[in-house]
Amino acid sequence: MSIRSILTVCLAALLSACTAARPALAPAEPSLRVVAFPGGSNWPVWVAMDKGFFTAEKLKVAITPTPDSTFQMKGLIKGDFDIAITSMDNVIAYREGQGAAGVIGPDLVAVMGVDPGWLRVVADPEIRSYDALRGKVLAVDALTTGYAFVLLEMMERNGLVLGRDYEVVSAGGAMQRYESLLHRKHVASMLLAPFDLLAQQQGFNVLGKADEVLGPYQGAVAAVRQGWGRANASQLSGFIRAGARAIDWLHDPANKAEAQRIYWSRMPPGTPPQAAETAYRAILVEAQGYQRGAQINLQGVETVIRLRARHGRAGIALREAAHYYDPRFRDAAMTGR
Structure with missing residues (x-):
């Protein structure tokens, strides 16, 4: 096979x-x-x-x-x-x-x-850098929830701003986003394990790992x-x-x-x-791996809150x-x- x-x-x-x-x-x-x-x-x-x-x-x-x-x-x-x-x-x-x-x-x-989270920015085999995503459309879960804000933050830290340099569309959960990449409907997305490794085995590129950029999440x-x-x-x-x-x-x-x-x-x-x-x-x-003892990482929750405060709906x-x-x-x- x-x-x-x-x-x-x-x-x-x-x-x-x-x-x-x-x-x-x-x-x-x-x-x-x-x-x-x-x-x-x-x-x-x-x-x-x-x-x-x-x-x-x-x-x-x-x-x-x-x-x-x-x-x-x-x-x-x-x-x-x-x-x-x-x-x-x-x-x-x-x-x-x-x-x-x-x-x-x-x-x-x-x-x-x-x-x-195990979050990774995964891109098409022809995309080898964040800069190559300029003018492209990226897939997210939902425009206001999920892991979209992690993607926006990692893009910004690499000089790309939503609406100016790239666009995003809602494509569903990690399974659906992986499938959209596989069928070349979108050029990049935020994936989590094991979808990131499955994508790499298909020749897709991991541009960045969220934990290395954002710290605890x-x-x-x-x-x-x-x-x-x-x-x-x-x-x-x-x-x-x-x-x-x-x-x-x-x-x-x-x-x-x-x-x-x-x-x-x-x-x-x-x-x-x-x-x-x-x-x-x-x-x-x-x-x-998983969180031992089913323990929530409160530092990681603070990271989630900071990202939502920055990229989410204003006024709340x-x-x-x-x-x-x-x-x-x-x-x-x-x-x-």
Whole structure:
């Protein structure tokens, strides 16, 4: 099988991973309804399911894949979902009314750290520098949320200003943005692991790494409505405890082969083993991995706030990092480990 064929199968596999697993894993009335983007941020959840970590907490978990942050955050705010695995920036945006028009989640909070973002500016094989992006159109998740502001900041630090030197369009989540690059619909975007490595294997270029430019950054988190969390504190703490246990398990090199097997088991039939090998290398070897103990990086949250204050909608005063994070559920989870 050619590298192109393998990567094409990997792409389809990641997109369908959540839904492919649903019939076997989601009971008719799940205890917790989780909404997440397809991709590597779900690996700890898959491990917690496979290894019985959720079962040990007397929890049943069902995952719904989201095509974009608008669907995800609207569903969480309306109560269609209990927990969202989403970016920290989305929590802040929708809490402060800077997300999709008319959608505000006044009690949204992050309760668990998942990953530091693993963000990379990835460009077409012919694009080898930021300067070569002048006059081009770049892909982002949504124009006002997600990781768009990281891209804008990295472009500015390399002398390019939105509207003057380049434009952006909304192209959906990391999976959709990766696919848009693959089909040459856009010349560059902000990608995260393992999509950055998949793109590199196709000849695309990594122009910059966010952590090297911006310092600490809080990427994916588990977010809830605070009122729901208080009413379901035991279940939520159990979810966090199982997730932290799964993250620790994934970081143990002795579990590498089984971790890849679990990842591969979430892929549709016919997916080559290289899909799991690529994901493991991209996330747990080349990137920083997951956040141990499910700990949120408050310095990283401050970076998210600074970027939103600079590039987001004017006229709204953002608050300090602790306002958007409720540590009580994680504290209870860690006490009970």
